[in-house]
Amino acid sequence: MSGEKVIRPDGRNYEDLRDTIRIEAGVLDRADGSAYLEWGTTMKLVKVDKSDGKKVEKWSETWPMIQTVEETKDGILVEFPKPLWHLIDELKSAEEVKEYLRGNKVYVAVYGPREPIPRHEASPYRAILRYRYTMSPFSVPERKSPKPSRRETEISMVSRLALERVLFLEEFPMTMIDVFAEVISADAGTRVAALTAASVALADAGIPMRDIPVALAVGRICTDEDATNCAIVADLNKKEEDMPGAVDMPMVIVPRKEEFTLLQMDGRVTKEELDQILDLGLKKAKELNKIQREALIRKYERVTENE
């Protein structure tokens, strides 16, 4: 690896997860267990006058997520990702307009153990697990047809397989456990966002589990198509997924035993790079696991306060 330094478009360090990851457990009343997750970049919209325009333009060449959204007579509207907010202080004229999340938003509901449908699929040995991953039509830039896609079917399957071993399904013969994940807002890494929330929703439903599985993506971004100058990075966002030579590896990790129950990859990487990717995954899984556990604890704190 040589040449210029690889820079992440939102100004993150290579090993950083996105700046905003929030999980709330027990958000849906009717479901047996549920979770809502937000996972993305908090953007600040700032109004600056023309005198700062040059500065902003130079920055956005380095970090493409600093973007001019609108030009008006009295100035320009620029958005800044959270890791680069410190730059706003260097501007003479900055006036904050608003903040918003550019990222994934997922609702997960868990039902069960309950009577299986269709009944003939029931097993006398274990509960059947169903996992349904879907995306809302308005979650992506081009409206997605509400019909189930091949992509959703595949993701649902690998997600189910990633969770089966972690659950004590053998405790609930002749039943079914349903996990429904709806992505209402998408910005790369939706399957891992859904799975991270699903683990919390399953725990919230009181399903006995060997551990709380963690899902995240680790990958590689480069400055060129031939991948001669690259960096291994955690938690790629949409801008990074679209970079030349990008490689994205979604994974599910069972943190206590450090085992992988989901692994997918497309791209072209060396053995050494793969090694680094898996290592970084294990490292970051611990961090995410903490967020999941805190979400579960918070729910019960809330219950005590209400009483």
Next chain:
Amino acid sequence: MNEFIWEFTADRIRKLAMKGFRIDRRPLLKYRPISIETGIIYNADGSAIVNLGGTKVVAGVKFELGQPYPDTPDKGALLVDAEILPHSSPAVEPGPPDEDAIELARIIDRSIRESKAVDLTKLVIREGELVYLLFVDLRVLDNNGNIIDASSLAAAAALASAQIPKVEDDQIVRHEYERALELNEIPLYTTFAKIGKLIMVDPRIEEEHAMDARMSIATVDDGHVTAIQKGGNGSFTKGEIEFMIEEAIKKGRDLRKVVKEAVEDGRKN
């Protein structure tokens, strides 16, 4: 809750109704608490999430480009779709939309279309060739009763906060906007349940299990009614219908204030 508990609760609700009371001690014509948040989805051109007493609905508005319908070459197209997600209650199975979801989409569609809330003639790029297709998609996340009013609020708030994207070389430029979508009206449904002889607004899910009939009436600010849907297998008298229409017009005015406030807040935050 299992079948027995539903039946037991329904029975209690019917007995209370004979005395003129509701199970949650709510006045007959009072809505449960409503919260609306707009501008929550980055990739949508307009969006809102509504929480109506625990019933949660997300609405997203998106513009695409396409050909106009042959019989209306001078108009853009409005398309409303709804899904009652399996998240929303244990009774919903995953799969293609069933009759309830299709009814929901169609009645929300009618309230928007017939009130002429959106001027479709303003959504034309080249007459007869290229127009905006305006998609309104609804997703019911949690069903604690009255998904019609919750969806109607969500659709209205998403539309009222929507912006029309820019078009260059017959392609939509994502995240760059031409102008805000102007609404002539904000049509909103008010739904009533009839249990025995008692008529109540905004039924909760237990009341829906006990009700004989349902009436949803969409109104706009000048007091016009723009859509009606009767549900359930029971019946209403003419007097009851007149009473509900009058109440729906009043309730509609209150609800529109809530929508307008939410849209204002969404602009600021």
